[in-house]
Amino acid sequence: MKLSLNIQPLNSWINIKNEPLIISGPCSAETEEQLLSTAHLLAATGKVSVLRAGIWKPRTRPGEFEGIGSIGLEWLKKAKEQTGLPTAVEVATAKHVEEALAAGVDILWIGARSTANPFTVQEIADALKGVDIPVLVKNPVNPDLSLWVGALERINNAGITKLGAIHRGFSSYEKSAFRNEPMWELAIQLKTLCPELPIINDPSHICGNRELIPYISQKALDLDLQGLMIESHIDPSVAWTDAKQQVSPAALEELVDRLSLRKAESKNEEFVDKLADLRKQIDKIDDLMIQKLGERMAIVEQIGIYKRDNQVTILQVNRWDEIMQKRGAMGKVLKLDPVFTEKFLELVHGESIRKQTLIMNEGKAAANVAEASAPVTVETLPG
Template structure:
């Protein structure tokens, strides 16, 4: 499936010659002095294409700092005048959209909490009717690709052709080193169904701490994402929100300098020829894998018939544990990642259960 989005290329609405695109600025606009000082330092690095700042901050619990509000738009306007950097903010209501457009904000983005609610997205889309402004849509908090796609489609149908996505990671019950799990596969799926859609990575919100930002940033670029949104503060130690995930402008410049920017393809004919040979080998192996899975499922069907005829339950926990233990041991010897192996086995096992369940609920010719 390919998405039918009516959009224009990123370089047609933000052509500043810098690669990758770097959107940076404080998590929150706290004071006019803080915002202006940070903006000037970011502009001086020569690495930043767009200045971002949080004006309205949707917080998890009441009583936390929820943004400076509309007055911050005036500060942002002044920062743009003094640095020449286009500006970007998050909007979560129709009123936010109206005020941002009236203040001349250059780029708007829809936050993760808003993306998760189609009613909110539609309200924002309705407010955008007739506007000629770039809009970026963050992935929803929960790992739901359809919600993400739906939000992009709603904004696009409002007439917004300068459209992009922001990958900021997803909430997960599992506690890991990340604030939000990257779940790269969902971002890759979005690129697959909408290859023309620019995707910006937000390592600040994925990481939750500045130490991991370089790693996530490089991986995002290696997956052919078009840019990064990295939070930067004059002095992160005194930031009013998300202090641990913000970097200084100087640290941002150093981080960007260390990133390796790789091409999506190559003009080298020798490289292309060798790549074509390797891909042909991959295709042949993929064909064998699919064939073997098909053969496995034929045996699964026989097992299902045998269990049905002998009134045996579908799920055999001890057998599943045995499969996982043996196959992960083999996979480890072959230098395959354990998590990958378990996920692959689970996919095959779930399909096996589905097939056996169908057979269990099909009467034999004798019973009929």
């Protein structure tokens, strides 16, 4: 099912100086000098199309720096006048929207914490009615595609047609190299639901450290995301917020220069023909895989019946360990990623258990339905 949004293409609502679209600036506007100096250096790179700055900062715990507030909008306005760069800020309340619009901010974005709360998103949407301004919606903190889609729909229903999404990763209890897990599959699902929706990647918040930003930036572009939002500070070592994930303007310029910009399609006939041939081979293999999985599940059902009739439990731990070891070893020989192999086997095993559970409980399920459907009489009530 496709997502029906009334939106304008990215290049019709923002002037992209150079591809890809780069939105950059400090995590937080700290002082007028810091913001203006950073803005001038970013403009001088010729790589940045939009200047961003955090004015109001929703922090996890009280007592941390929560943004300079409305005065920062005046600094941002001055930076725009001096550099010619359009500006972008995060808004989390109707009052933020009103103040940002009054200050001439060009682009608004809704943060991850706000996206997770439909009440907050609706408040912002109501404040945007009748306004013609680009709005970007970050994914919610938790991996919930419906929340992300719902926020986009609310903003679109308010009449905002210059609409885009920001992929900034998702919170996870599992420890990893990233501050927020990319979970690329969710961004891909959103892109599949609405191919015309511009999606910007935020490698700063995904990485949490500047060392990984080039890697995530390149992967985002390779997945055909339309741009990058990268935090930049004139001196990241002394930044008041998120110092580790910000880069200097000079480092940003070098990073962008090293990115490879690839096209979504090619008109080269030889390439098109070769790609079509390779895809046909993949289609045949995929068809065979689905067929073999169907055959496997048919045997699983036979095993389930045999176990049920012989009063044997569904889970056989030794057998599962044997499968994981043998198939895992085969996967390594075939140069499959061990994590992928493990997840694939777990999915297949989970479906096998589900099917055998249904078979084991066929009789009980029928009895439960019959009991629930039986008429209640005085004789059947407890005495």
